[in-house]
Amino acid sequence: xxxxxxxxxxxxxxxxxxxxxxxxxxxxxxxxxxxxxxxxxxxxxxxxxxxxxxxxxxxxxxxxxxxxxxxxxxxxxxxxxxxxx
Numbered sequence: 601x602x603x604x605x606x607x608x609x610x611x612x613x614x615x616x617x618x619x620x621x622x623x624x625x626x627x628x629x630x631x632x633x634x635x636x637x638x639x640x641x642x643x644x645x646x647x648x649x650x651x652x653x654x655x656x657x658x659x660x661x662x663x664x665x666x667x668x669x670x671x672x673x674x675x676x677x678x679x680x681x682x683x684x685x
Contacts, residue, residue, distance in 0.1 A: 613627075616630065616631070
């Protein structure tokens, strides 16, 4: 295993360390686990393209483009509301 130095604001380091400690992990272990769960943009886009077909196959859910746009708008509205915008 190799070591890496990463420069981040002290507040971010403290927050990550607190989250790690709450999960019973060292900061190093937490960051390693986090890195395993993240996808590069290209893989994320590829999965997003496959998601509608998987949903249709799994439960028949296949919204039209207009329905999808309405759902996206509603999600954006709710996220903005939660973020206090």
